[in-house]
Amino acid sequence: MACPENMFFLIGLFMSGVLAFFGERGLIATMPDRLDVLTGSCVQIPCAFEIPNQKDYTFNSTILTFGVWIKESPQFAQSPNNVIFNSSKTDNRYQGNITGNMSQKNCTTVFFNVTTSYSDKYLFRIDSQPYRATDPDKSVNIDVRDLPPSPIITVSGEVKEETPVSLNCSAVAPCPEHPPELTWTLPTQFTPENQLQENPDQTKSVLSIVNFTPSYLHHEKNITCTAVYPVGTINKTAEHTMMLNVSFSPKDTSASISPAGPVLVGSCVNLTCSSTANPPVTNFTWFNISGGKPTQNSPVGTVCVNQTTAGEKPEEPAEDQPEEIHYGDIDFSKLRPKETPAAAQDRNRVQGQETQSKTGLRAQTIKTNDP
Template sequence: MKDECRSLMAALSVNVLTVYMFLSVFFLPGDLARCNLLISAPKKLEALTGSCLLIPCSIKDGTDFFNLQELSGAWFPVPESFWRFRYLMRHYHMDSFPITGNLEQKDCTTLISNVTTEHSNTFYFGIMGDFSEIALCDPVDIEVKDSPQRPSIEIPADLKEKTSVSITCSAPTPCPHSPPELTWNLQADSQRQTETNTDGSFTTKIQKTITLSDTHDGFTIRCSARYPVNEGPPKTAETLKTLSVSYTKQFGVVFVSLKILGVLMLCAAIIIFQSWFQCRFSNKPEKDSNEEDYENIVMETQTSADITTRPG
């Protein structure tokens, strides 16, 4: 009977603690939420199945009362692992991820090496040792997708002829250890670079500087991002963007060109008419010498006859 009562009391204690932790995360504000452990980490991260995910994290100032040398840290999903974390603080839960950062340097970063759809959850960082604490006020929401996000192409708003502009193609990088490969139909000025965003997440970029001309108006830029995964071919996403360049219409050049064309056509017409005229008169039949002698004889005979028949 006593053993049954003890089991019942233990079960009730666990249930009460679970409810308290749940309420402290989702409903209790301010001091009731017990934000004793504060961290800096992205509020939301997007991951790709089959790839890795880095959760950047650092412990904020104000937690110096913790002796971090004697503590260990891990990331835990919500909600079922709270009570496990409290009561089994010396044993990692099967869904937890030990940190890869140096806790003595307040680095609570962790790496998920093989992301699956089961990792779509809200995660909390916690420390354990002689006592335990969870960063209740700094959860990280992880959304896992089967297809990568499309890269973005950044182009200045006002594109004018004969101006130099920098065009950038960037792609979110869930895991900087395995960044995406960026390719496009422009020749990049430099190799890809992975940068850290203000929230701690990462982005991979390539860039190209071009001098605009009228030929760039209507040109479509194509940028592709290929993400390596643990198994199978890389996963690819692509973005297209068309340039709209303002340039001066060359009316003066067109007018001069038409004027020159008109002069050339006039000269060609004169040459053709002259050739036709020369050809027409050069083809008139000529009289041979025998025919000319015959005509002279006839004329002389007619003249003699006229003289003879004239009365004296």
């Protein structure tokens, strides 16, 4: 009875070894996870492969190796209808070529005249003597659309007035033989630089770069990048539009006084200051030009002036004061309160008293978050 038991034990080890062998990946393929393709165009699948277990098979570049693409399932023998391309054959379901050098483990493939039925998952297989293997753990999903995806606009750094900036527009090029053409619509003159570039996953895209120096007049202006894809005898177009957000210092600062006409000595007037900036001005300071202390820190100020301050001589502004300073005059020369008999006597006793005077006020724009 000992022999049957030992025999059973040996059979068990053998079966375990077989299962372990078939559980390993006989091929490791590298390709993108996803490709967006246009109907009627071509698609290039970047592809490379490695043999993980060199003990079982050492890749020999002198031996002719064929590439096979399988749809949906990695089961090659059980699903022959899923084989859509085999480089060893001249008649395939999909028109295409393996453009990579298989002897250098490059399986890059191009399929032509793509239709919507091509939208699916695809796996790669090598077929050579004496080694054949499929990578069941890596696939590429191809999504075929009638319209191209929109290009992507990016801006390098903060957009500030009088500071050079770069605008980048990129569009996928699933068919590098017929890449898209990129054009810009900008509120300024420009000279774009276009180039075909390779992405980290080995796919291709077209990049267009525009360098320009924005001004405050470009704030909230639209820019557009348009991608035109040639497909057969027609073109398919996609575009992306974004609004420029330009940071700039205060512009068009103005100060006004209400009421605007002559006012009574001792009465009050409203002072209003406005300015355009990005980010917006958050603080205004009103102060007397003749050297008095600041009176208000708000867009609207109220100032009451008596006869003494009205007669002071305005001082010259300091050299280190900000540029955005605007002036307004309050005229007390035409309207005066009705003179009482006592006030008339006082006036007669004081010769040379001024009856007309002016005072000047100025508004200082305080810039916060100066761009």
